[in-house]
Amino acid sequence: MPSLLRQARVWQGFAALLALGLVIGPLGPLLAAIFRGDAFTQLGEARVALVFWRSVWMAALSAGLAVLVGLPLAILAHRTRVWGAELLALLTPLTLLLPPLLMAQGWNGLTGWDGLWASVFTLGMCYAPLPALLASRALAVQPGAAHESALLCGGRRLALREMLTTARPAVALGGSLAFLFSITDFAVPDYMAALGDTFGVYPGHVFNHFRDDDYWAGARAAAPLILLCALVLYLGLWARDRWSQETPGSGRQADALDWGRATPAWSLLAWSLLGLTLLLPLGRIVFELGVAGPEAPGTWGSRASESVQAAFDRGREDVGRSFSNASLAGLVALLLAPFLAHLLASRRGRTARLLMTLTALPLLVPGVGYGMGAIAFANRPGWSEFYQGTGLVVLVYAGRFLPIAVFLLAERFQSVPRSRDEAALTLGLSYPRRLLQVFVTPQLSAWLLAAGLVVVFAVRELDLAILLPGANQSAAVRYFNALHFARDGFVAAFGLLIAILLFLPAMLYAAWTSLRRRDV
Amino acid sequence: MSDLALDLSGLHCRFGDQSVLEDFALQLAPGERLAITGRSGRGKTTLLRVLAGLQPAQAGTLNLHGKLAMQDGRQLLAPWERSLQLVFQDLGLWPTRTVRQHLLDALRAQGLRGSAASGRADESLRALGIASLADRKPARLSGGEARRVALARALVTHPRLLLLDEPFASLDATSRAEGFALLDQVLAATDAAVVLVTHDPEEATRLGGRQLSLDSANSPS
Numbered sequence: 001m002p003s004l005l006r007q008a009r010v011w012q013g014f015a016a017l018l019a020l021g022l023v024i025g026p027l028g029p030l031l032a033a034i035f036r037g038d039a040f041t042q043l044g045e046a047r048v049a050l051v052f053w054r055s056v057w058m059a060a061l062s063a064g065l066a067v068l069v070g071l072p073l074a075i076l077a078h079r080t081r082v083w084g085a086e087l088l089a090l091l092t093p094l095t096l097l098l099p100p101l102l103m104a105q106g107w108n109g110l111t112g113w114d115g116l117w118a119s120v121f122t123l124g125m126c127y128a129p130l131p132a133l134l135a136s137r138a139l140a141v142q143p144g145a146a147h148e149s150a151l152l153c154g155g156r157r158l159a160l161r162e163m164l165t166t167a168r169p170a171v172a173l174g175g176s177l178a179f180l181f182s183i184t185d186f187a188v189p190d191y192m193a194a195l196g197d198t199f200g201v202y203p204g205h206v207f208n209h210f211r212d213d214d215y216w217a218g219a220r221a222a223a224p225l226i227l228l229c230a231l232v233l234y235l236g237l238w239a240r241d242r243w244s245q246e247t248p249g250s251g252r253q254a255d256a257l258d259w260g261r262a263t264p265a266w267s268l269l270a271w272s273l274l275g276l277t278l279l280l281p282l283g284r285i286v287f288e289l290g291v292a293g294p295e296a297p298g299t300w301g302s303r304a305s306e307s308v309q310a311a312f313d314r315g316r317e318d319v320g321r322s323f324s325n326a327s328l329a330g331l332v333a334l335l336l337a338p339f340l341a342h343l344l345a346s347r348r349g350r351t352a353r354l355l356m357t358l359t360a361l362p363l364l365v366p367g368v369g370y371g372m373g374a375i376a377f378a379n380r381p382g383w384s385e386f387y388q389g390t391g392l393v394v395l396v397y398a399g400r401f402l403p404i405a406v407f408l409l410a411e412r413f414q415s416v417p418r419s420r421d422e423a424a425l426t427l428g429l430s431y432p433r434r435l436l437q438v439f440v441t442p443q444l445s446a447w448l449l450a451a452g453l454v455v456v457f458a459v460r461e462l463d464l465a466i467l468l469p470g471a472n473q474s475a476a477v478r479y480f481n482a483l484h485f486a487r488d489g490f491v492a493a494f495g496l497l498i499a500i501l502l503f504l505p506a507m508l509y510a511a512w513t514s515l516r517r518r519d520v
Numbered sequence: 521m522s523d524l525a526l527d528l529s530g531l532h533c534r535f536g537d538q539s540v541l542e543d544f545a546l547q548l549a550p551g552e553r554l555a556i557t558g559r560s561g562r563g564k565t566t567l568l569r570v571l572a573g574l575q576p577a578q579a580g581t582l583n584l585h586g587k588l589a590m591q592d593g594r595q596l597l598a599p600w601e602r603s604l605q606l607v608f609q610d611l612g613l614w615p616t617r618t619v620r621q622h623l624l625d626a627l628r629a630q631g632l633r634g635s636a637a638s639g640r641a642d643e644s645l646r647a648l649g650i651a652s653l654a655d656r657k658p659a660r661l662s663g664g665e666a667r668r669v670a671l672a673r674a675l676v677t678h679p680r681l682l683l684l685d686e687p688f689a690s691l692d693a694t695s696r697a698e699g700f701a702l703l704d705q706v707l708a709a710t711d712a713a714v715v716l717v718t719h720d721p722e723e724a725t726r727l728g729g730r731q732l733s734l735d736s737a738n739s740p741s
Contacts (some may be wrong), residue, residue: 144677419609422612423608423612
């Protein structure tokens, strides 16, 4: 037995079984439909097929937009000398932490846009930080020598071309992630359709089965989307691996590009792009805190203050419940993610891509489809306490967002020199100790961030929360209901309150890593 | 039953279409020293990793101290069950552990705890001249100090076979001379068999044992 417990595969297998236990309920009805072969029967109806293909091209346009904005943002924030580059780099990923519905509110308030195109634009801006984030990670490891030789041979133009080549694999993956987050989103198209010209998207078609109380049909309807998303993710991973090139380097990082007299123009462009993805919609919501008709009493400031007070008073309990459920989900991720991340990090090529796609399955389903799978699984005689309670919510959230923690950690684990692990292996350290000592402890901040992201994504999750009875009294659902009911100061204040709380883990992580850098 | 420290035969190692080691054989008596030389890409590191059980091979049988460790290329003994230690080219130190903890971790993994482990660790630290660095982490060590720590960690468990993967590859001439002086001192105090891989014939000669070149025999041209 002691020898068995030293084996990585025993611990990883156990963690994988637990993770499977978390997701098999919600995913079971979908996967059953795929294996039975009736996943595509609904697509035979012309109306459903039309909605499906509309979702596909809408998501493709959103993903294209995300890449068009995200890639330059990454290069400008991370590899050029623009004004406030550090702040720019810090703020860029924050959009990902916000509920997309909040961004929809901001953009609609700012421009008055609604309908299908507003949905495409909003989702594109929401997910632009995905290619930006992945591209910035790729650019950060471009060897200094490669960058400098490009500068010497061909000036800034060649250096820029080299950066684009370096970032290309990451952008391909970022674009595919933007596609699958866009195609599975229900709340933004639903909101934009409610405001303007009506149009349907595929997650809406899935949600319609919830209205009919036919959860099994809803889960079955989501099945084609999970297959499409799995394929897109696999292709994104394949493109990343295919285009990635091992560049030998001394480990010295490349310097930021100096644009000389053109620096103000590039700085303006960089901050404008961040304006599109974060500052403008968020600024609009701040403005809405105290906006009112001409006859309204008080000043903007006094009304804003009242709105904030109302958000605290009326939303405090929902926010508390959201965070307590999400924190428990984060705790589950904290325990399971290192084992699964190590499993992923130690694989390469096709096996790694397949494992990643399998791991990502819970994220590849629209939230409404995952929720209906959970209901179909848990809404049964004798289970009502579990079905109505928060235990189901925690397990469902943990299962759905565990892949985020696993991917983040796996990426960090891959950067650990192999010899550190092999030294521990040769010396005979037990597997949990090896994992802790070689991988987790040196990446402590990433480990906590991974769990923090699970908390954030669980709090911002709306599509699932609408469906699960135990999650109905949550911040996301209160915000959704309030927004659909009115566009007053309370909605703005409550949205901002959620935003600030969701930003906290990222801010704490940034502060921690900055302090640690100073220590060194 | 063989009483050789290492008895390897019929080793085939391939990466994709490229064959790195073909029908390679090697024997090493207890306490014997062997320097393996060869240009980059000749399979020196691969050979050490196979011996340490860190990677399988396409074919080959390996006995370590009379125990079957690999058969038909499949590793049968876990790396920690082989009574050997490997000093990695990039040392493989753990960034969050102090120098002393590196040694204690190695000893605890062998079942040695408490004052016995502390005593042995301190003894090793003193022997390698790094007792004053005991509470430092790798980031605060110089290259030479880090090298001593890696050697101390490998030797503290009294391995019967010590594998050294180009331990002085990235050093300048002076540091290399210092490194070799240290190695001489370390090897004088151990009765372990030693396999040193290097691309430098001078280092191979200095080890003072048998020499084998992967550029010619038992390897693809």
